[in-house]
Amino acid sequence: xxxxxxxxxxxxxxxxxxxxxxxxxxxxxxxxxxxxxxxxxxxxxxxxxxxxxxxxxxxxxxxxxxxxxxxxxxxxxxxxxxxxxxxxxxxxxxxxxxxxxxxxxxxxxxxxxxxxxxxxxxxxxxxxxx
Numbered sequence: 001x002x003x004x005x006x007x008x009x010x011x012x013x014x015x016x017x018x019x020x021x022x023x024x025x026x027x028x029x030x031x032x033x034x035x036x037x038x039x040x041x042x043x044x045x046x047x048x049x050x051x052x053x054x055x056x057x058x059x060x061x062x063x064x065x066x067x068x069x070x071x072x073x074x075x076x077x078x079x080x081x082x083x084x085x086x087x088x089x090x091x092x093x094x095x096x097x098x099x100x101x102x103x104x105x106x107x108x109x110x111x112x113x114x115x116x117x118x119x120x121x122x123x124x125x126x127x128x129x130x
């Protein structure tokens with residue numbers, strides 16, 4: 001799922017706003033607090049500003065990387081699909097490849113459609129291997 005642009009912007013602004021808040025809180029400490037204009041405080045503020053900008057402009061990790069289904073399904077996946085256990089086949093495919101559940105289910109359905117259309121033409125089903 002891809003995050004909306006406004007969600008990314010609010011997250012970036014929120015992260016960037018944490019910098020000044022933390023600097024202000026630590027500057028209130030009378031013993032070890034640095035003044036707001038201290039170089040360490042400015043570097044800390046710049047770090048949070050850059051992190052907020054990076055989240056707002058280039059949000060990595062918001063959407064899950066979509067793995068592609070393999071061209072040839074593993075043998076256990078084909079066996080489970082052949083006996084009618086589509087849920088088990090999808091789970092085995094997920095474990096073998098890291099696919100999302102919807103992608104694994106689509107790959108199993110495509111395999112079953114291909115097997116059915118091949119069997120309807122009178123040819124033996126393609127097992128995808130030796």
